[in-house]
Amino acid sequence: MRAAHWIIAGLAASVTFTAFAQDRARLPAQCRQEIVQLCGSDRSQIRSCMAEKRGQLSETCQQSLRERMQARRGETGTAPRTAGGSAASELTYGTDQLQKLDFYPATVSKPAPLVIFVHGGGWKRGDKGNATGQFKAPHYNEQGYHFASINYRLVPDAAVEQQAADVASAVAKLLAEAERLKIDRRKVVLMGHSAGAHLVALVGTDPQYLRAAGLSYADIKGVIPLDGAAYNVPEQMDENALLMGDTYKQAFGTDPERQKALSPTLHAAAPNAPSFLILHVQRRDGTAQSNGLGEALRRAGTDAKVQGFEGRGLKGHAEINRLLGDPDYPATPVVDAFLKRVFG
Template sequence: MRTTRMIIAGLAVCGAVTAMAQERTRLPAECRQEIVRLCGTDRSEMRSCMIEKRENLSAPCRQSLRDRVQASRGDAQGEARQSLRRGAQEIAYGSDPLQKLDFHPVSTDRPSPLVLFVHGGGWKRGDKRNATGGFKAPHYNGQGYHFASINYRLVPEATVEQQAADVAAALAKLLAEADRLKIDRRRVVLMGHSAGAHLVALVGTDPQYLRGAGLSYRDVKGVIPLDGAAYDVPAQMDENARLMGDTYKQAFGTDPARQKALSPTHHAAAPNAPAFLILHVQRRDGTAQSKGLGEALRKGDTDATVQGFEGRGLQGHAEINRRLGDPDYPATPVVDAWLKKAFDE
């Protein structure tokens, strides 16, 4: 029973699967045994192992997993419909079907700050609605800020360079409509989780992406990366190769020069976005990468705060995204205070 609970917890998709959905799609015992043989029972590594090695499972077990994911997507789609009913506007910022964003406006008669969120998903998956966490939009609206969550083109059809360009293009679209949307274009913060943390950090340190969208660092007050682990890509290629090596190779290739060019830490000498709040949980690679980025930014005279929170492995990695905005989650008041300072300056 203990092993079964660990498997179920490890396979939960970032909290999107409710208890009812779990019961409807309980994995067969034979499939659970296959997973244990393939990935062991360490819940902190289970999800990454399954992402990388699920093709080694039998066809019936893979089908059971697909049924489970479909159930979770159904719940996420329900949340997405609720989100739109709460007043979110979907806005296209390019011609590709994935170049869209959801804009959650705060009720205001005057221009208000904007928090722009970029989802994670290993650069190859994720969605602006089901990978955002349910607390962020209502919480930041409650703080008096507009909130937007973007989709972007995904690997392998797109490159990481194009993804960073999409982040900049989404921001440019919102700022081009700032008058209509009542956005204060002088007060914008970029936030992202996991792969999204890497992308916002890259846009915040390599000016070519904003410049390509007709913007500059004058258009960004700060950047909040949430538990990223790819700020120094060449170092991460070696650090986490066993579990996530295929994902990193797919995203960043094998050319060290390209890996370095896509590393925010290697761009941390000025110019940068004015300020960074770099948050992490207790993952060895995420902690080291976060501290490394913060140190490099400070050497470049950029204001950078690095702060860690409780949470182990991939469960903690998911929690910081899922619960940010929950008043009872310790990172929420830290981000609130930082945003207030950034927007008031």
């Protein structure tokens, strides 16, 4: 029971610990049991485990979790908040229920830069509230930047091409609201983790997605992919077939031409977004894919830096997302320096 308490608390950084402590008892017993069976009772592992494996819960349990989160937000009558107390506003950028984003405003008197985050989850799961990490929004707000976290349509109901289109559409929505939201529309950076890293890299290398949304690379200052491993899809499907083969097949299919079309590395010939900061932990496939993307971008004359950090396996993969924004996490000052440089 106590383990379930911590699991549920970790599912949405935007909802307070106290609120989930109250929600714990409302979850069906079977769902609590499923969570403990899936992730165990080690508090230090629960958050990263649920970030990776939430989709393995039964649909009934997942629905119960969604209902508890929605009920809690409704009961408090507030939008998600950063650790510093800034309320997020939810914006809609399309007609699908997943085409929504949370906008966390910095306290500014004039237009400010914007960091847009795209969650991971194997292209088939994840959420703008619970897959963002608890440090990003407050940290970037404190730096004087607005922060947005987006949802997008999920596989298998949507194709990866539609997900990339959703990312571009979310950018277009925010820029359309730039005056009201005090966004400096000349200073926008895309950031994504895991599947989200692939999506921001794809939007940053294949101009068709921004073009369809009425935008161009003049509207993007930089792209920060966090520990992605599908920048060259055909190579990754061969490399990691045993561990993630079903997920990649569901997302990218078996057509080699489609796989190539969804590969940021194979789109890295200019034009591209102006600058990339490609971060990874010590996973063999993620390291190789990150280096391959960086090399392809630099060959095309695009500013691209690749940097690795400690952390192995799924734990390290989750930590680079969960801890980014924590001043004590080594990647945080690296990202801060990149943002300061590209935002000028």
